[in-house]
Amino acid sequence: MSDAGMGARAGGVSGAIDGMDAAAEYALPASKAKKSPNKDRKTVTFGDSSAVRSDTRWSVIAFIGLILLWWVSTKPWGLDEAFKAADLSDAERITVCNQSEECGRDSYSQLAGPLTFPSIRDTWNAMGTLATEGFRGPTLWEHMRASLWRVVRGMFWGMVVGIPVGFAMGLSNKARGFFDTIVELFRPIPPFALIPLFILIFGIGDGTARNLLIFASIWIMIIAARSGVGAASLSKVRAAYSLGASKRQVLQKVLLPNALPELFTGIRVALGVSWGTLVAAELVGTREGLGAMIFAARPFFRLDVVVAGVIVIAVLGVFMDMLLRILEARLIPWRGKG
Amino acid sequence: MRDLSVKNVEMVYEVPNGSNVHALSNVSFDLAAGRLLTLLGPSGCGKTTLLNILAGFLAPTGGQVTLGNDIITGPGQERGMVFQQGALFEWLSVEKNIAFGPNMNGADKAQTKARVDELLDIVGLGGFGDKQIYELSGGMQQRVALARCLANDPDVILMDEPLGALDALTREKMQKLILELWQETGKTVILVTHSVEEALYLGDRLFVMAPRPGRIERDYDLPFAEKGLHTDTREMKASPEFIEKREEVLSLIWEMEEEIMGRTEGV
Known part of the structure; x- marks a missing residue:
């Protein structure tokens, strides 16, 4: 906390409260600095990571660049108008073109052929079809709901089991010793490595997918909860006891809220890992789910469906992380301050 | 005493x-x-x-x-204790930090509220009751710590x-x-x-x-x-x-x- 500057100003004023307007004083240059990074008059910027901010213009350039690269590399050039007009996908059109006498083979070129990567147009169309009719069964929405529900359920059980275990590890020697062995042995196992075993135990389908996701999140939540208990400073705990709190009250009113930042970090990491495990988990014979959708499209070379699925997974992942960040700022406003 | x-x-x-x-x-x-x-x-x-x-x-x-x-x-x-720093509960407002002791003991809510207001005035933090801990300067945080300690009326x-x-x-x-x-x-x-x-x-x-x-x-x-x-x-x-x-x-x-x-x- 910085109340050095205001001290001089408030000095002598009777009952002046230190520091309150110091915050206001500091807020001003900070907001200015955000607009123009060079205005904070720093001479050393290379190596000062606090002076580095994400330049939105370059983010936009990167995004446009990706789209352009995609467009350029999948664009079929020089096809006859006759073939373009037909209501065909690029892949079909080129197949037709190849079989046709009128459409010379040299008349088009592509960096990535339709069997390597689908064009933007095809992917867009696939997205539309997926949303309304679906591909070989459920629509995109049903797949999305199944995937999200699967991840939420896995996270839920990971938290319900992981957080108490982590807290026990942070509070008792016996629990720490007992669970240390288990956690340290199981944590490094990639969930994918367990797919064959899980199939044997839980059968092909939802059971395996569900348990794989629980496995993915549980160790992360245990470790987050353990370090959350460890984050409580001794003086906080001692203060609570000397204010008359019982052990139970110390747990509920001090250790638990104090662990929230670590728990939240754990939830965010676990969500990322679960989302990453999802596609593989849904590979094992689930009917619904974004992963299942992608793998259903693969044997038919419906790369447009595959890429559409991948994009939906990416966008949902970003969206969920943003949601968690907003939630975090609401629930733990004290994080990183003071 | x-x-x-x-x-x-x-x-x-x-x-x-x-x-x-x-x-x-x-x-x-x-x-x-x-x-x-x-x-x-x-x-x-x-x-x-x-x-x-x-x-x-x-x-x-x-x-x-x-x-x-x-x-x-x-x-x-x-026996109340005031620590150097970092012993306040960041997830609670100033008011609730001060009321922590009485609340743990199941004291009467209205009485506690009156006592907290009184203590806020005594340590020179009148009107800061609903502020968050991280919004306060180091000096003000120690005032809260003093008030929190006094709330239990220790010997x-x-x-x-x-x-x-x-x-x-x-x-x-x-x-x-x-x-x-x-x-x-x-x-x-x-x-x-x-x-x-x-x-x-x-x-x-x-x-x-x-x-x-x-x-x-x-x-x-x-x-x-x-x-x-x-x-x-x-x-x-x-x-x-x-x-x-x-x-x-x-x-x-x-x-x-x-x-x-x-x-x-x-x-």
């Missing part, structure tokens, strides 16, 4: 390599209710250990501490370098506040500090402690706390008698430091 009595307190820490650290050796004193005792000494003299024993956070390896007729065996509400207030993390000006203001609170509430206060000036200014009684083994080297009765309530702080700290005492205590501590240095060099 009860008197505090410390009898033959020993504290020996066992170090893994087999040797022992004598943190406190045969510490005995009686402290009448309502006095302000400051503990001063070079690092390693056991002043914080002593404070933690008084608070009940540590059990001494020998001797005992009694408050009135009760032997101290653990933390209790009759003894223990302070472990409560002003150690504050800048000089805030520190001076807080010293005055501590004196005023002491005067108004009539509570027994025991304060650990690194600053000779602070120990002299605040202490109505002062122990200068010495290390290896940790012990009370000198026991002073001082007039400055009483005077400080009525006269200008700056003036008093510049008075000849204050300066004389300060030099005396400083040279005492310097001697100890030199002795420690000499001993470590010998090893």
Whole structure:
């Protein structure tokens, strides 16, 4: 906390409260600095990571660049108008073109052929079809709901089991010793490595997918909860006891809220890992789910469906992380301050 | 209000390599209710250990501490503690931090609310009740810590370098506040500090402690706390008698430091 500057100003004023307007004083240059990074008059910027901010213009350039690269590399050039007009996908059109006498083979070129990567147009169309009719069964929405529900359920059980275990590890020697062995042995196992075993135990389908996701999140939540208990400073705990709190009250009113930042970090990491495990988990014979959708499209070379699925997974992942960040700022406003 | 009595307190820490650290050796004193005792000494003299024993956070390896007729065996509400910093609950507002003690004891809500408002005024934080802890400066946070401690109406207030993390000006203001609170509430206060000036200014009684083994080297009765309530702080700290005492205590501590240095060099 910085109340050095205001001290001089408030000095002598009777009952002046230190520091309150110091915050206001500091807020001003900070907001200015955000607009123009060079205005904070720093001479050393290379190596000062606090002076580095994400330049939105370059983010936009990167995004446009990706789209352009995609467009350029999948664009079929020089096809006859006759073939373009037909209501065909690029892949079909080129197949037709190849079989046709009128459409010379040299008349088009592509960096990535339709069997390597689908064009933007095809992917867009696939997205539309997926949303309304679906591909070989459920629509995109049903797949999305199944995937999200699967991840939420896995996270839920990971938290319900992981957080108490982590807290026990942070509070008792016996629990720490007992669970240390288990956690340290199981944590490094990639969930994918367990797919064959899980199939044997839980059968092909939802059971395996569900348990794989629980496995993915549980160790992360245990470790987050353990370090959350460890984050409580001794003086906080001692203060609570000397204010008359019982052990139970110390747990509920001090250790638990104090662990929230670590728990939240754990939830965010676990969500990322679960989302990453999802596609593989849904590979094992689930009917619904974004992963299942992608793998259903693969044997038919419906790369447009595959890429559409991948994009939906990416966008949902970003969206969920943003949601968690907003939630975090609401629930733990004290994080990183003071 | 009860008197505090410390009898033959020993504290020996066992170090893994087999040797022992004598943190406190045969510490005995009686402290009448309502006095302000400051503990001063070079690092390693056991002043914080002593404070933690008084608070009940540590059990001494020998001797005992009694408050009135009760032997101290653990933390209790009759002995409040103010830490250097970081002991406030960031997830609670200022108001709820102060009400923490009464709430833990299931006190009446309306009464607690009235008491919290009163305490906010006493520590000079009127109108800051619904602020969050991270919105406050270091000085204001220590005011909250004081108020939180007072909310349980303890007999003894223990302070472990409560002003150690504050800048000089805030520190001076807080010293005055501590004196005023002491005067108004009539509570027994025991304060650990690194600053000779602070120990002299605040202490109505002062122990200068010495290390290896940790012990009370000198026991002073001082007039400055009483005077400080009525006269200008700056003036008093510049008075000849204050300066004389300060030099005396400083040279005492310097001697100890030199002795420690000499001993470590010998090893």
